[in-house]
Amino acid sequence: MSQPPLLDVRDFSLEFRTRSGTVRALEAIHFQLHKGEIVGLVGESGSGKSVLSYAMLGISDRAAKVTSGSAVFGGMDLLQADEPTLANLRGREISMIFQSPRTALNPIRPVGLQIQDVLRRHAAAPGADLSKSLKDRAVQALREVAISDPERRVHAYPFEMSGGMCQRVMIALALACRPSLLVADEPTTGLDVTTQAAVMDLITGLARERQMATLFITHDLALAADYCDRIIVMHAGHAVESAPTAELFARPQHPYTARLMSSTPGERSTIASLAPVPGNLPDLKRTDLPACRFAERCDRATDRCRTQRPVLDPAQAHSVACWHPLQAAAAPVPEPAHV
DSSP states (O other): OSSOOSSEEEEEEEEEEEEEEEEEEEEEEEEEETTTEEEOOOOTTSSSHHHHHHHHOOOOOEEEEEEHHHHHHEEEOOOOTOOHHHHBBBBTTTTESSHHHHHOOOTOOOOHHHHHHHHHTTTOOSSSSSHHHHHHHHHHHHTTTTOOOOOHHHTTTGGOHHHHHHHHHHHHHHHHOSEEEEEEETTTTTTOHHHHHHHHHHHHHHHHHHTOOEEESSSSSHHHHOOEEEEEEEEEEEEEEEEEEEHHHHHHHHEEEHHHTOOOOOOTTOOOGGGOOOOOOOOOTOOOOSSEEEEEEEETHHHHHHSSSOOOOTTSSSOOOSOOOOOOOOOOOOOOOOO
16 A cells, blocks of 8 residues: 555564563564555454454553554654543554453443543544534434434433343444544454454444544454455464455465364355364464464474574565475365355
8 A cells, every 4th residue: 555554563573571481472563554445353262352452542451561662643743642642542543442342331321321421531523512512422422323212322221221222332332532543352242243244344334434444353264354455373472464455265275264264164064064273373472482473373483483483574575484395285265254
């Protein structure tokens, strides 16, 4: 793309200091996100997807420490910004949809007031009747996420709403101030397949309409295939492959990516056709981790994989962090998530 990226993450490393040792959660992560682009961040649970997004927004656990790198958003390094600056950005320029809306929403406060809180903090306009203005905007925010009868629902509590409705409220909260960057962290967790499709259609439709950059975090490859322009595959704190979605699924080059695809069920899959990813994620507290953290699970690994870490080349459209990439025939694309 000719325009500079809205978000440019380079050499980003993070660790957690714990009583049982140092967890090297992220190591030398590189990626870019452009205006209007939807990028999927995929990988097994524990691969570092959510940790990366929390660290960029300054909401990591206190035990987390960024050891190197930068995350430049609109010309400002988020990792060097102080808390007041980040607090002004969160909700206004950068918003996040959390994976558990019932946990994220305040259970004893009507959803409309929660949306008004965000608007009052970041987008309140001076006027004689501020409360009416904020309420009208909260109703509009619910209407934009296709919640029926928003004038009534604005007074509802989260426990009075279904899981899918609560997720729509979370989306309304995140998008109320029309941010430039949206981080959607497993936004369909716990939802049935039909509701998943409706929620993802809503998020991506609004992202396209508003030209909003979106980082979609998921472990569901089929969902990412259906909605993302580009996908970054993560394994054990490493970004191992990055490519446009169609290219990635047609020609996966990293052995881990290929293994993920072979373990993803589709409409025509059988139990016999599925092949699990061998082994488990390595213990990131180990001091003897191989340079490529997939080496102990990979049948193509050599001594070089254990001693020299391959990295992604952000200048390439399809980049793979592997010394022995696959050159096999095209892999089948998982069936779309829609039903």
